[in-house]
Amino acid sequence: MPGRTSRHRLHHLHRRSLPLAAAVLAVSLLAGSAQADDPAPADATLTADLDALLADPRLANAQTGIEVLDAATGQVLYARQPQALLTPASTLKTVTSAAALDLLGADYRFTTEVRSTGNRYGGTVVGDLVLRGGGDPTLLATDLDDLAAQVAASGVTTVTGRVLADGSRYDSTPLGPGWAWDDEPYSYSPQISGLTVADDPEYLMDTVRVTVAPGAAGEAAKVTLDPAEAPMAFTGKVTTGAAGSGSSVDVERRRGSNELALSGSIAAGAAPVTSWVTVEDPSTYAGKVFAGALARHGVSVVRGVQAASGAEVSQPLVSHRSQTLAQVIVPMLKLSNNGMAEHLTKEIGKVRGGRGDWATGVAQVQGFLKANGLSTPAGRQVDGSGLSRYDLTTPAKMAGLLELAQDKPWFNAWYEALPVAGNPTRLVGGTLAARMRGTAAENNVHAKSGSMGGVDNLVGYATAPDGRRLVFAVLINDYAGTSPRPVLDAIAVRLATGPATGTAAGTAATQQKARSLTVPAQDGYTGTRWEDCEAVSHC
Template sequence: MKKPMKFSLSLLLIFMLAFVPQINPEKPFVQATEEGGALVQELNQLLNNDPDLKGALAGVSVRSAETGELLYDHIGDIRLKPASNMKLLTAAAALSTLGENYKFATELLTDGSVKGVTLQGNLYLKGKGDPTLLKSDFDQFARKIKDLGIGIIHGDLVADDTWYDNIRYSMDLTWNDETYYYGAQVSALTASPNEDYDAGTVIVDVNPGKNTGVEPIVTLEPKTDYVNIINNAKTVAKDGKKSISIERQHGTNNIIIEGTIPLEASRAREWMAVWEPSGYALDLFKQSLLEQGIKLNGKVRTAAAPEGSNVLVSHQSMPLSELLIPFMKLSNNGHAEAIMKEMGKVVKGEGSWDKGLEVLKEELIKLGINTNTLVLRDGSGISHVNLIPANEISKLLFAVQDKEWFESYLTSLPIAGATDRMVGGTLRNRMINSVAQNKVMAKTGSISTVSSLSGYVDTKSGERLIFSIVLNNLVNGSKGKVIEDKIAVILAEQ
């Protein structure tokens, strides 16, 4: 008869521990598998069976806003193109480095002196990155020059855009983007056509002519001679086809209009990016000076103001907390890139993408983000080379909640189904009449084959959840928005 086997207490403990699951606080207790609670089951059912996700990648990360615990993770550690969810990182870094009250400056300087009503010397319009300058601001500059008693400028009118470097496009911007407002050139001196503040653009309106066979009527906002309209279009009969194209020739400010527009048809409208926006801003300022009766006796050109030039007029933009509203609500690419360069200028002494990205990475590290898993190329997300895992986005959204500037950050996010354009932003027409309406505060994102949505949702049970949805390799980007909305509604129903 065999003797019974004896176990020591230490061996017994080792044996028992071998069957205890290891707990990683960064991983959910229930992964994105077929097992799990109702939320996991519902999200899995959607992600695994939606036909529009066949062949696509869906990074989904859900956290508790209170604890940061990862509640759901579907390929959340896989690097994906974030599109404009990149702006969540840019805005957080800007608030951290520049502060809620930071303002962009614009200055009028001279290297000469005033004698009687004549400014003997050049007048420099020096931009320091403000993307919100309007024609009305240049009008105010001109009135202040007039108030100084100046009626004649016996010298040149000069644009100074040297606050930033002279690289106008982020490294991955494509030619088919640069003509339009979302791909406008970034300059330290620029101008916007209206209070959407799409810097470096003009709004082109094409209305039918009064008779068939004649050119349509083209108007610009603001009025400017800086662009050259080449109108090859024709007005046709009421029952004719409306087919108007508005394009700018690369490397020029020739805006070419082709096609047909029927009598009594609604206008065709496009926001067109100008070539070299510094000259555009200077043209608007020149108009303002002439409208105030101030005579110009010199040339119009671009150059740096000499050291020691005297500041005649100084202007400041709205604070960053207010600028975040059009920036984030309307997903303004130009704002993102100007902010990127401004962070580089303020922190590193160089207004460039390279230095701005250095600052961005440093701030993300402070917020606990693993920058070793990120690929960052710009501030807006227009690049197809940016790569960010959904789990890192949700981690960022958790980390920023205890910052003193978080309320400005949260307020800047679009709100689902909120009809006011500067409240709902890019989510104003989404999730209407659902449980998620007014409960989802999130940043949208969209570039070719990519759609994303990341932010916060207040649930039926009174809990706040953090989520990040990053969809890549989509055949139809608009279908991605439908999937995002379904996920957001599922979360709101919890």
């Protein structure tokens, strides 16, 4: 935005090629007015209103950091502990997506290939088919079916060898640093591989949909898998109870295996209960789904599915290209998809650093921040989604990222990919679809939420009544008991509403707004726990 200078980013002075004297003057002015941790407010009315909201008892003993900026000038309008190192949770996806757009490009695409290792004689491939993953975080079972159809259309009817599932584009570490072991079965904590598959349009990769439907009263319930090729084994059972008896279905994946332990009951005549469960070894899982698709299209694979070494010599046969990165970030940000964020992190590492692992990807992301004047304070980042509790950042750094993004050629795509408060359309409102409805924030605030046990955050943009765009970052950590989410939402609403007449009136109005906003209830999803449900946007 022309004319913007920022206390966060002295690099703007150089990038805009200001005369040296002007640059020196700007630096001296900044140095001469060094901010304390809680700088003097620029908006007394806003300060009174936000101070009133932050006096809410739900924040007692919690750690709260906030920064609000005028997006056009970078002026700090409000701050409280802006340099505090706090857990970002899923708001870290703003960093990952911005870095991916900058380092890979908005038009970047992922390519999945089917290759052959042997010679072809008529309709017979004497050798193996290699399903080579290109890191596509949006690869669906239907895409594998399309690849299988292409193989069949090329005239292949028989493969004398195997389907080799190749996920070697990324390293062999499937779970991120600091991820909780008891999260592993849940769809928000998928294993990461260069080859993975999702069975639903929201791209819950490396998961199988388990549906439990009632039978006749007294009989075992019916359990189905989608995709059917998922390599799951069952122990236990779910019984069918009398009509109206209620349901208590539990589907638990045993750690380190694809064994699903079934228990509980479901009432006769009740609606089916659906859970999404992660699968061990996502590459081989994808290979099995592909082999099933080949069979449906009349292609026989003699020796089944195995993992590839990644060193096979092969020739290209058919391929599938993903949507552009600008399109990929829409479900990633709207629905807070953890797996997609981790794929972007490892892909950045592979393309820009030569290695598809977390350490290389994160180093490249940190390089992006440093190049844009956001290297201090150092903080800590170990993954791309914010699922790890090792991650630490500051409200000031998050606000600085939101501010600098406005100058980037990819900004409009990124801004539109953020969830929009109160908008009920799933791929518009996303995780904010049920929040701030009926307020000035509805269809106004574009923001990324982030939550886990004891953590609730919101960072984004609000347009004030006078047309100014405001940047805000609110991070609340270490709360216990009642959720402080209504306070988060009330802050965003206050920014979108502007001040009431008079400071006292404004304070009373903002306090009443915080009391009136409530935490949205879950929508019946059974595959996760409350504190992490936002990760799959089922809260």
